[in-house]
Amino acid sequence: MSATDPQRPGSAQPPGEGGPALPEPARADPADGLPEEVRRWLAERRLADTGTGRPAAPERALHELLLEQRGRVDALHRTLDAFEDVLRLMPDLSTSGRQTLEAEFFSDRAVLRQRMEDLDALCRDELLAMRAVFPGPEVIDASLEGDMRMLERGVDLTLLVSTRATRQTGVARYLATLLEHGARIRTATTVPLHLNVVDRAVTVMALGPPQPRGGDGEDVILHGARLAECFAQVFDHHWSTARPYDVPLREGAAGGSAAEDYTPREREVLALLAAGAKDEAIARRLGCSERTLRRLLTGLVAKLGAQSRFAAGVRAAELGLVG
Structure with missing residues (x-):
């Protein structure tokens, strides 16, 4: 046999040509x-x-x-839907007790007084005022004109003044004129605020302690009925414990006991009452509202020391105030 005889022992055969198949090599695991x-x-x-x-x-x-x-x-959408369902059950936070408040701040009293003149002109029903101190006489005189116009319109002017402030120059005449025209005035030893409450809707207030003779300080005007009502309650509390204001008497005069103690306007009212005139006719004669007249009559009755309008008429006749 030749050396290439496939039957010859020991000879090698190429794979796939009749010999036994060799095992394939194992593939490597990529994770290994x-x-x-x-x-x-x-x-x-x-x-x-x-x-x-x-x-x-x-x-x-x-x-x-x-x-x-x-x-x-x-799942997030389901959670958000649940939140919205819960929020619908809650009150509207924009209206549940919250209120936007408009505030105006002033550091110049002259500018403030100009602004207050606007508020006084717009006042329709009521002005509550606290005064721990008054400005100088020239400012008081200018303020009196606006106060008189309010009283003539029928505004209920109620003023609480510290006892010390009543002794300032020009204040007694100012207060006496207001009383004569129907304002209500009381005094207290201590007045806690320098304050105006206009129609229980606007509050004008000094910030900090009162300045001597009403000197410049910081002030604020607050627009809001709820807040104004709170300050009105403070005013009402101090008013309830205060004393009626007594006009200072001239030396040697006894209160309400002499004709000289009564102004021409008061004597005219008493004369009209004695003549049997009705309130409407008296108010028209004086050029004021019936509300202002009623306040004026209340002050006259108290000044005469009488218990009623009829008793005041009798007392006025005794004093020779009516013919």
């Missing part, structure tokens, strides 16, 4: 040799099978992540 932290990173992102650690197709991982996040979004 990966550090554990890498395996975890791939598994968390669906890029590897959690059981075998073998890498997965990126498309499959993306699909699984999308489904998972969509489920979370759906």
Whole structure:
């Protein structure tokens, strides 16, 4: 036999030509040799099978992540719907006790007085005022004109003054004129605020302690009925404990006991009453409202020391105030 005889023992045969098949070499697992932290990173992102650690197709991982996040979004929508349902059961926070307050601040009393003239002109029903101190006589005289116009319109002017303030120059005449025209005035040892409450809707208030003779200080005007009503209650409390204001008497005069103690206007009212004139006719004669007249009559009755209008007429006749 030749050396190439396939039957010859020991001779080699090429694979696939009749000889036995050789085993294929084992393929390396892509996951083999990966550090554990890498395996975890791939598994968390669906890029590897959690059981075998073998890498997965990126498309499959993306699909699984999308489904998972969509489920979370759906759950979030359900939670937000529940929040909205609960909010519908709650009161509207924009109207549950909250109120925007407009405030004007002043550091110049002259500018403030100009602003207060506007408020006085707009006052329709009531002005509550506290005065711990008054400005100088020239300012008092200018203020008197506006106060008189309010009284003539029928505004109920109620003034609480500290006892010390009544002794300032020009104040007694100012207060006496207001009383004569129907204002209500009381005095107290201590008045806590320098304050105006206009129609229980606007509050004018000094910030800080009163300045001597009404000197410049900081002031504020607050627009708001709720707040104004609070300050009105403070005013009403101090008013209830105060004393009626007594006009200072001239030396040697006894209160209400002489004709000289009564102004021409007061004597005219008493004469009209004695003649039987009705309130409407008297108010028309004086050029004032019936409300102002009633306040004036109340002050006259008290000044005469009488208990009624009839008794005041008798007392006025005794004093020779009526013919």
